[in-house]
Amino acid sequence: MIKLLFRSLFRFLAYLLSFFQIKNKKIRELVYIIVFQLCLVFTFLTLLTLILRVIDESFGFVLTKNTKQVSEVFGETTDPNSLTKTQLINVMKDNMRRGTVRTLDTEKPLAQRTEENLLDLINEFVLEERVIKTWSLYESIFTLHSIRRIHESTPHSQLKFRNWINLTFLINKQSSFPEFTGIRSALLGSVFIVCIALAFSLPLGVASAVYLEEYATKNRLNSIIQTNIYNLTGIPSILYGILGLAIFVRLLLPLTQGRTILSAGLTLGLLCLPIIIINSQEAIKAVPNSLRNSSYGVGATKWQTVWHHVLPGSYERILTGVILAISRAIGETAPLVVVGAATFITTDPTGLFSKFTALPIQIYQWTARPQESYHHVAAAAIIILLFLIISLNSTAIILRKRVSQRKIEQ
Amino acid sequence: MKNRSVVHNSFLINTPIHEKIIQSLLFLSALFSIVITVFFVVLLSKDALLFVQDKTTSLRGFFFTTSWQPSIQQYGVLPLLNATMMTSIIAIALATPVGLCVAIYLSEYASTKFRNIVKPIIEILAGIPSVVYGYFAVLTVTPVLQALLGPEVIEIYNNLSAGLVIGILILPIIITIGEDALHAVPKSLRMGALAMGATKLECTLSVVFPAALSGISAAIIIAFSRAVGETMIVALAAGAGSNFTFNPLKAAETLTGYIVRISGGDISYNTIDYTSIFILGLLLFFITLGLNMISQAITKRYQEKYD
Amino acid sequence: MKDSTSQFSIRTKHLSLFYDDARALKNINLSFHEKQVSALIGPSGCGKSTFLRCINRMNDLIQSVRIEGSVLLDDFDIYQAGVDPVKVRQHVGMVFQKPNPFPKSIYDNLAWGMKINGITGDYDELVEHNLKKAGLWEEVKNKLKSSALSLSGGQQQRLCIARAIAINPQIILMDEPTSALDPISTTIIENLIEELKQNYTIIIVTHNMQQAGRIADFTSFFLLGEVIEHGPTSQLFYNPENKKTEAYITGRFG
Numbered sequence: 001m002i003k004l005l006f007r008s009l010f011r012f013l014a015y016l017l018s019f020f021q022i023k024n025k026k027i028r029e030l031v032y033i034i035v036f037q038l039c040l041v042f043t044f045l046t047l048l049t050l051i052l053r054v055i056d057e058s059f060g061f062v063l064t065k066n067t068k069q070v071s072e073v074f075g076e077t078t079d080p081n082s083l084t085k086t087q088l089i090n091v092m093k094d095n096m097r098r099g100t101v102r103t104l105d106t107e108k109p110l111a112q113r114t115e116e117n118l119l120d121l122i123n124e125f126v127l128e129e130r131v132i133k134t135w136s137l138y139e140s141i142f143t144l145h146s147i148r149r150i151h152e153s154t155p156h157s158q159l160k161f162r163n164w165i166n167l168t169f170l171i172n173k174q175s176s177f178p179e180f181t182g183i184r185s186a187l188l189g190s191v192f193i194v195c196i197a198l199a200f201s202l203p204l205g206v207a208s209a210v211y212l213e214e215y216a217t218k219n220r221l222n223s224i225i226q227t228n229i230y231n232l233t234g235i236p237s238i239l240y241g242i243l244g245l246a247i248f249v250r251l252l253l254p255l256t257q258g259r260t261i262l263s264a265g266l267t268l269g270l271l272c273l274p275i276i277i278i279n280s281q282e283a284i285k286a287v288p289n290s291l292r293n294s295s296y297g298v299g300a301t302k303w304q305t306v307w308h309h310v311l312p313g314s315y316e317r318i319l320t321g322v323i324l325a326i327s328r329a330i331g332e333t334a335p336l337v338v339v340g341a342a343t344f345i346t347t348d349p350t351g352l353f354s355k356f357t358a359l360p361i362q363i364y365q366w367t368a369r370p371q372e373s374y375h376h377v378a379a380a381a382i383i384i385l386l387f388l389i390i391s392l393n394s395t396a397i398i399l400r401k402r403v404s405q406r407k408i409e410q
Numbered sequence: 411m412k413n414r415s416v417v418h419n420s421f422l423i424n425t426p427i428h429e430k431i432i433q434s435l436l437f438l439s440a441l442f443s444i445v446i447t448v449f450f451v452v453l454l455s456k457d458a459l460l461f462v463q464d465k466t467t468s469l470r471g472f473f474f475t476t477s478w479q480p481s482i483q484q485y486g487v488l489p490l491l492n493a494t495m496m497t498s499i500i501a502i503a504l505a506t507p508v509g510l511c512v513a514i515y516l517s518e519y520a521s522t523k524f525r526n527i528v529k530p531i532i533e534i535l536a537g538i539p540s541v542v543y544g545y546f547a548v549l550t551v552t553p554v555l556q557a558l559l560g561p562e563v564i565e566i567y568n569n570l571s572a573g574l575v576i577g578i579l580i581l582p583i584i585i586t587i588g589e590d591a592l593h594a595v596p597k598s599l600r601m602g603a604l605a606m607g608a609t610k611l612e613c614t615l616s617v618v619f620p621a622a623l624s625g626i627s628a629a630i631i632i633a634f635s636r637a638v639g640e641t642m643i644v645a646l647a648a649g650a651g652s653n654f655t656f657n658p659l660k661a662a663e664t665l666t667g668y669i670v671r672i673s674g675g676d677i678s679y680n681t682i683d684y685t686s687i688f689i690l691g692l693l694l695f696f697i698t699l700g701l702n703m704i705s706q707a708i709t710k711r712y713q714e715k716y717d
Numbered sequence: 718m719k720d721s722t723s724q725f726s727i728r729t730k731h732l733s734l735f736y737d738d739a740r741a742l743k744n745i746n747l748s749f750h751e752k753q754v755s756a757l758i759g760p761s762g763c764g765k766s767t768f769l770r771c772i773n774r775m776n777d778l779i780q781s782v783r784i785e786g787s788v789l790l791d792d793f794d795i796y797q798a799g800v801d802p803v804k805v806r807q808h809v810g811m812v813f814q815k816p817n818p819f820p821k822s823i824y825d826n827l828a829w830g831m832k833i834n835g836i837t838g839d840y841d842e843l844v845e846h847n848l849k850k851a852g853l854w855e856e857v858k859n860k861l862k863s864s865a866l867s868l869s870g871g872q873q874q875r876l877c878i879a880r881a882i883a884i885n886p887q888i889i890l891m892d893e894p895t896s897a898l899d900p901i902s903t904t905i906i907e908n909l910i911e912e913l914k915q916n917y918t919i920i921i922v923t924h925n926m927q928q929a930g931r932i933a934d935f936t937s938f939f940l941l942g943e944v945i946e947h948g949p950t951s952q953l954f955y956n957p958e959n960k961k962t963e964a965y966i967t968g969r970f971g
Contacts, residue, residue, distance in 0.1 A: 029611045036515035039508045040528070043585075046578050047535050050546050057549075207439035215433060216440070218780055227706070229443050234632065234702035235695065236639020238666050239450070241673070242691040246453040250679065270446060277443065290817040294877070296778065298830035298884055299807030301425075303432050308829065309819065331539025334641035334666070338673040338687075360541045360642075367545045367646055375549055382542050393537050397530060421793060421808070423801035 054386070057379035059137045061147055062162045063154065064179075067128035068095075080119060085111065088118040095126045107173075120168065124180045131179050131373045132157065165380035173346050174357075178373035183362055183381055185348050189261065190358040192349050193336070194329050196265025197272050198322070205276030206318060212277075213284040214306050232274035240271045241338030249339060259340030261349050261356040267339050268332060272325045279321025283314040316403045320396045327392035331385065333360040359385050454695060457688035461485075464682050472689070478652040478668070480683060487693065489654035493569060493662035497644060498637040500573025500658060501580055506630055508577075509584030513626075516585070517592035518614045536582035544646035547575035552647060559659070567649030567661035575647065576640050580633040587632065591625025592618060628705040635701035639694065641666040665690050726751040726918050727772065727888060732786035734767060734776065741767050743943045744786070749935070754910060754919045756933035756950070758926055760970070764942040765922040766892050772920065773809040773890060774802035790888070807834050810881030810917075814893040816873035818865035818880070823848075823857050826865050826876060827883045834884045843883065851879035852909050871902025878909065882917070889913065891921040895928065907932050926966065930954055938962045 073095060074080050083091070089110050093101055104110065104121065113121075123129045132154065135147060140161065151159040172182020208229075216222040244267025248256050256263045287310050295305040341361040349356055359381060366378035462469050466483045475486025516525055551571040555564050564570065595618050603613040619626075649661025650671055663671070669687050677684050727749040734742035742764045749755045757765040770776045771788055774795060787794040795805050819826050827844045836843070844861070848854040853875040857868070865876055874894060881889055891910075895903040910919060910932050923929050929936050930950060937947035938959075946953060946962045957963045964970055 025609055025611075029609055032611055033515070033519060036511045036519065039511035040515055042508060043512055043535070043581060044531065047531070049550070050538070050542070053546065053550050054542075204439050204442060207436050208443060211433075211436035211440040215436060222440075225440050225444060228447050230706065231699060231702055232443060232446060234635055234698060235450075236636075236641070236666070236698055238639065238641045238669055239691055239695055239698075242669070242687060243446075243450055243453065245673065246457070246688075247449060251453075273446070274443065290813065290815060291819070292778075293775070293813060294817040294819065294880075296775065296803075296806060297773070297811035297813070298833070298880060299803060300830075300833050301429055301803050303429050304833055313820065327537055331537075331541065333539065333541045334645075334670055337670050340673075343674075360539055363541050363545065364642060364646070367541075367548060375545075378545060382545060385539065386542065389537050389539070390534060393533060397533070421790075421795060421800050421804045423799055424804070425801065 051386075054379045054382050056137045057376050058164045058383055060135045060140045060162065060164075060376070061159055062131050062135075062179075062373075063133040063147075063151060063157050063159055064129050064131050065154070065157045067130065068126060069156065070127065073122075073126055080122070083115075085113075085115055085118065088115065088122065092118070092122060092126065095122075100125060120180070124175070124177065129158075129179065130177070134372045134376055164376040165383050169377070169380055170384070173348070174344065174362075175346075176344075178366070178371065178377050181377055183359060183384065185345055186357050186359045186362045186381070187384075188348050189356045190330050190360075192261050193265045193268055193356065193358055194326055196262060196352075197268035197329055198326065200266055200269030201272040201276050201325075202322060205273050206280050208277045209280030209284055210306055210311075213281055214302060214310065229274050229277050233278060236334075237271055237332050238334040238338060240267060241335030243267070243270065244335060244339045257353040259342075259355065260353045262352040264336055264339050264341070264356055264358070267335050268329050271332065271335060272329055275325045275328065276321060279325070280314070280318045283317030283321065284310060286317060287313040316399065320399045320403070323392050323396040323399070327389045327396070330358075330392075331360055331389060333358075333364050336361055337364070450695060454688050454692040457685045458692045460680070461682065461685035461689040464685070466682065476654045480686065485682075485686065487665075487690065489652045490663060490665045490668055490690070491693075492654055492656070493644075493648065493652070494638055494664040494666070496656070496658055496662070497569050497573040497576055497640075497648065497664060498634055500570060501576035501637040501640075502630065502634050504574055504577030505581045505584050505633060509581050509629075509633075510588055510626065512581075512585050513588030513592060514614060514619070517589045518610065518618065532582050532585055535578075536586070538579075540579060540640060540642040541646075543575050543579050544642040547571050547643050547647035551575055564659040565649075565661050567647060569644075569648050569658040569660070569662055572644045572647040572664075573658060575643050576637045579640065579643065580636050583633040583636060584629050587629035588622075588626050591622040591629065594625065595621045624708055624711075628709045631701050631705035631708070635698045635705070638701070639666065639698050641670050645670050665694055669694075726791060727920070728789040728792075729768075729771070730787045730789065732768070732771060732788060733784070734764075734771065735783040735785075736779075737781045737783075741942050742771070743941075745944055747937060747944060747947060749918060749920055751918050752914055752916070753934040754914045754921060754932055755935040755937065756929035757920065757922045757937050757939055758924075758929050759939035759965070761924070763939045765939045768939070769890050769892055769920060769922050772888070773806045773811055775806070775811070777802050807884060808886055808888070810884060810886035810889045812874070812877050812881055812889065812891045812894045815897050816870060816877050818868075818873050818876050820864065820866055822862045823865050823868070823876060824861040826880050830880050830884050836883075836885065847879045847883040848876075850882060850913070851875045852905065852912075853879055869902075871898050871905060874898060874902065874906060875909065878906070878913075882913070886917065888918045888920070891919065893922050893924055896924055903928075926954075938965060940965070 070080060073091060074083075080088075092110070101110075110118070133150065135143070140147065147159070151157060169182050170187070171184050172180065173184050174186075175181040212222065212226060216225075244263060248263035248266050249258055252263075256266070291309050291313060292305055295309050300308070336356075336358055342355045342357050343365065345355055345357050347354075363378050363381045363385065366374040366381065369375075461467060462472070467485045472485055472487050474488070475484060476488045477484040477486050478489045516528060520528065548567075548571070551574060552564075552566060552568065555568070555571055556566075599617055599621060600613055603617040604610070608616070644664045644667040648667055649663055650667070651661060651663055652668065653660060653662040655662055669690055672683055673687055729745050729747050732742060732745040733740060745768060757768065759765055767776065771784065772790075776782045776784065784796060787796050789795070790805075790808070794800075819829065821829065824844055827847055828840050831840065831843060845854060845858070848857065853872060856872060857876075860867075865873065868876060874897075878889075878894075895906050898906070907928065910921070913919060914934075921929075921933065933950045935948065936950045936953045938945045938953065938957075938961075940961060946957060946959045948958075953962065954966055957966060
């Protein structure tokens with residue numbers, strides 16, 4: 001069906017091309033406008049396709065099989081959902097390795113967990129529920145028959161409809177099995193890294209912008225600094241990763257302890273710095289000169305003028321720029337990989353010197369795996385990442401509109 | 411009235427210490443940005459030099475050998491460079507016409523209301539991280555291409571789908587910068603053309619577009635530079651083996667793909683694998699820096715002074 | 718009319734100003750009497766505002782400016798080495814063409830200026846005192862904490878005048894203070910200037926010859942960066958010595 005669509009599109013384009021010889025101005029104008037609009041439609045369609053595809057992969061039927069049957073573990077007549085916490089804990093202790101139980105208990109005492117949580121753990125470690133086959137949302141709706149057939153032809157299998165993106169996905173730690181994996185460590189890692197990046201680049205960036213806009217004279221050094229900053233914004237992010245590797249991981253090893261969250265945060269800070277500088281410069285430029293003149297006229301010094309008038313007048317625009325920088329930073333993958341994101345990490349980051357992973361890193365690693373289930377969790381993680389980014393961008397857009405509206409009213 | 415000498419003394423310079431300190435701190439912050447570039451050049455060169463000095467490599471071999479197989483000590487950059495260029499050219503070939511058409515439509519034909527709806531959508535498109543595009547490339551575009559062309563013709567990892575998706579990635583760059591450039595052309599030019607009896611299309615294509623050409627060229631070069639530096643899409647979709655081929659339907663690792671693959675694994679510091687990252691990084695640094703400087707030069711030199 | 722031998726408070730000697738290589742002010746030698754209103758008149762772009770800004774060293778803020786000559790306040794050259802422009806501006810108040818109050822409350826507009834000038838005392842009293850002097854107190858006494866931007870154009874300009882006098886200057890410079898205001902506000906401010914001159918030396922740049930005739934004791938006529946003629950206003954207007962002055966006054970060019 002897709003082949004048919006493309007073939008007809010090609011035929012239509014060829015038909016269009018024949019129009020370009022048309023002498024009639026009006027028709028030519030019309031054709032061009034249609035071409036322009038088609039390009040616009042193409043742009044939207046790709047965005048739509050991407051989003052739909054990701055949603056498509058985040059929901060669907062899964063066919064699972066247990067290594068151990070429910071009846072084996074719980075007995076023929078017992079319904080696991082009716083058991084009490086203590087009974088569930090006993091089932092776990094009887095059927096799991098002591099080490100595993102202890103690890104789980106240290107993470108969060110078994111007695112404090114919910115029944116649902118304990119049932120999930122039993123699923124993962126005792127029954128060892130494993131996914132055999134998955135389907136996308138589209139397939140789940142339109143090929144229900146063949147799905148049912150496969151279910152019937154596979155012994156001891158269960159068919160469930162699964163939301164790959166759900167609350168447990170958000171709060172679980174990583175697991176070797178895609179069915180039970182979660183992005184908690186990745187989310188925390190992303191948050192930590194962005195905070196460190198901001199702590200580094202925000203003061204430096206705003207200070208540089210203040211210097212360049214308020215203090216710098218038009219000499220050689222200052223124009224070199226300005227050009228240099230523009231060039232830095234054009235450098236690919238992977239080079240910042242290499243720089244981070246050389247400086248923070250290797251050179252400053254005693255300070256950062258190598259491939260840690262600190263190194264990752266500082267590397268992203270270097271990446272964000274030029275963006276924040278240029279953005280803050282624009283924000284400061286937007287403050288009208290009459291404000292500065294009135295301040296100097298009353299006998300204020302330069303710093304008094306900056307601190308009491310220029311910065312208060314520009315902080316909203318600076319904030320917009322910072323939000324956009326954050327939204328860029330949480331999506332960056334390449335520099336983090338180069339600086340040494342962990343490939344598999346089950347513990348949450350506890351401090352500046354922990355090993356780290358981040359949301360986009362997980363998406364990268366999961367997408368690269370051949371198993372289908374990993375693609376589903378990657379899609380779920382993408383939804384979360386896109387949600388964060390779109391919220392941040394929308395906030396920035398709203399803030400920007402508010403600022404410009406207020407300036408018009410003045 | 412005030413005592414004269416008191417008045418006179420009060421005019422003299424007495425900048426409080428804290429003003430001077432603040433000014434120095436601000437200056438140092440601005441200077442830091444130069445420090446970053448210096449670090450780039452120094453640190454990249456340092457290890458790149460180690461690469462060149464290794465017995466198994468030579469600068470000549472680096473640039474002129476057409477094979478990059480570290481396992482058999484072949485370190486020619488041409489296959490990687492070739493794959494990078496191939497994907498970037500595919501990307502630009504897709505993004506330029508589509509992007510310019512959208513830019514022209516938004517700037518010249520669309521109503522303000524329409525533009526206010528469309529522009530945020532383009533900003534969203536611009537905000538999507540490249541790893542998400544990578545997912546899209548390997549899990550949607552490649553299967554579609556395989557369905558169209560047949561899996562024998564086009565491999566699972568190939569440069570075409572990477573190139574196409576990078577094209578979508580850089581599309582917003584061309585659209586936004588191009589639209590700004592077109593919008594900046596003053597109304598008076600358009601009025602002049604229309605007053606002579608030109609249609610809107612003739613006015614746009616013959617007057618407005620050439621007037622904005624410097625900005626549009628800058629946009630294309632910036633977009634190309636972005637495509638060259640793109641990593642995650644090629645890492646996921648273009649394959650993990652270097653291959654010197656001009657066929658985009660085959661797998662061929664790019665510069666950036668190689669760097670991210672090697673550095674993602676376990677590497678010890680003074681091995682040739684480690685230093686190879688740096689010489690490739692240095693090469694990439696100069697390519698993107700060169701492209702960006704060209705685009706800045708074009709903007710400065712050919713920018714019509716309309717104010 | 719004041720005795721022409723009264724103490725000179727402001728004097729410029731051979732003052733020239735260059736924007737890079739273009740000369741904007743040519744060898745200005747002027748004296749301004751204490752506690753008088755002196756007007757600077759002339760066509761647009763002739764250097765009046767530029768000259769005014771030399772007196773409180775506001776031209777220092779423009780990169781390409783180069784100044785030769787001297788400006789003497791009380792016989793002290795403010796352009797000599799070692800002089801802090803910030804300090805100069807603390808002695809000279811300035812009111813601009815377009816009212817530019819700080820985006821703060823009315824109270825803070827005055828209070829902030831007083832604070833950075835190290836003025837001590839009861840700020841509430843001082844604010845009231847200065848707002849009264851500027852003729853604004855009655856209109857704003859109940860809304861001192863509201864934003865200065867909520868005032869009308871004429872009120873904002875009077876607020877700027879209040880702000881300028883709050884720092885206790887000796888001299889007040891006014892750069893076309895009423896050109897952006899309606900006639901009623903203009904009259905109010907002109908009356909204000911009449912009152913203020915009892916305590917301050919005022920130099921006012923004006924585009925409006927009639928205004929100079931109304932309020933100024935002395936007038937200087939600027940043309941293309943030079944002072945063509947200066948003297949008591951009545952003399953300049955009714956008995957100009959220079960032909961160009963006469964041509965401008967009678968409206969033959971503008």
